Amino acid sequence: MSNQYEYDLFVIGAGSGGVRASRIAAGLGARVAVAEDRYMGGTCVNVGCVPKKLYVYASEFRDTYRDAVGFGWDAVEPGFNWRALRDNKKQEILRLNGIYDNLLGNSGVEVINGRARITGPNQVDVDGKTYTTERILIATGGWPYVPEIPGKELVTTSNEVFDLEQFPQRVIVVGGGYIAVEFAGIFNGLGADTKLLYRRDQILRGFDTEVRHFVSQEMQTKGVDIRLKNNIEKVEKQPDGSLLATLVSGDTLEADMVLYATGRIPNIGGLGLETVGVETAESGHILVDDNFQTNVPGIYALGDVTGGMELTPVALAEGMALARHLYAGQPINMDYDNIPTAVFCQPNIATVGLTEELARERYGDIDVYRSTFRALKNTISGSPEKTLMKLLVERSTDKVVGAHMVGPDAGEIIQGVAIALKAGATKAVFDSTIGIHPTAAEEFVTMREPVASA
Secondary structure, X not given: OOOOOOEEEEEEOOOHXXXXXXXXXXXXXXXXXXXXXXXXXXHHHHHOHHHHHHHHHHHHHHHHHHHHHHHOOOXXXXXXXXXXXXXXXXXXXXXXXXXXXXXXXXXXXXXXEOOEEEEEOOEEEEOOEEEEEEEEEEOOOEEEOOOOOOOHHHOEOOOOHHHOOOOOOEEEEEOOOHHHHHHHHHHHHOOOEEEEEEOOOOOOOOOOHHHHHHHHHHHHHOOOEEEEOOOEEEEEEOOOOOEEEEEOOOOEEEEOEEEEOOOEEEOOOOOOHHHHOOOEOOOOOEOOOOOOEOOXXXXXXXXXXXXXXXXXHHHHHHHHHHHHHHHHOOOOOOOOOOOOEEEOOOOOEEEEEOOHHHHHHHHOOEXXXXXXXXXXXXXXXXXXXXXXEEEEEEOOOOEXXXXXXXXXXXXXXXXXXHHHHHOOOEHHHHHHOOOOOOOOHHHHHOOOOOOEEO
């Protein structure tokens, strides 16, 4: 650390990775500043994981009311108040913004409000004021991508969707990734007529093929109209204020909202990367080495802006690792294997390890264990929803190399399974573990015979 500069570390972006790096660095004695031009906590807290999960909870109550009848409760037709949900969400986010602000302040980190621009290897400008720093960390995350189509200005993205003035009764969601399927489930559950358009032949590219097909079927059973191998050519506003989407097939669809969830791009606009020559990939993601350093010494980047695993816990881990490396001399040993992830669609998906396709490619001889069933809660409720559980085992070592679940609380269950995989558990370990009865989770320790092999 040098007295030559005002700060030892200047962080651009107060999202998960930036806040964690700032706090750890300050705790290790560094003089740290964070610049944020939008909101404390970044995407996850404000327009990502947190509000999304709250809206998922809201969207599940309709089925809960329906299922309760089989358990002896009187049938009711519940009403839904969008503004109440939206405004209660706003208050919760404001509370979390304050927590982030306090965390930084209590750690001795200076918060600077405004868009930062790098103007030199050791210099950052925020709204006309220049700050000098020994090191710069870029943690600006991602931004929703919308393709250039006529009517682009009429569509909605995940940045705006949580704060709509009116609830849309007819919704078109464009995209096939996890954000698209989550929002399709949310609006369908809240009572909107929901269509999901995706240009490829199946949603959730990159997930286990069986999981993809299973989720698609379950979503359609719940009422989401999934239309594959199709896309929007243009969007027009009609005299009554509604939207008319013309598809590449020539068909037209009317909607109150067209939500684009077609991926995210690195949020690097106006950062001044070209001023100091920071290299980026063709996609715009900032290129870094194993220590998160760019090609410019002293300038670092981490989290979604680097194009790695775009998960909040990954950014948190990266931020902690970098701060300890820079100010405690610890080596960075990030391990990206067996990172669990969840998709809060309906039903939920959670997964850790390899897909069946990747497991066969990597290991050749594998055994597949699978269980598909209606959970106990769904028996007398009459709900048709099914659960899928799947284990992938390398035959030569008996090691479990992948675990997948589709069903209620999948994320809660797979988090525990992830610990077992991280510890190198074998199928024999799973088999020798006594299950908790009656639970869905016990299926992971009672699947005895493989349903498929190499």
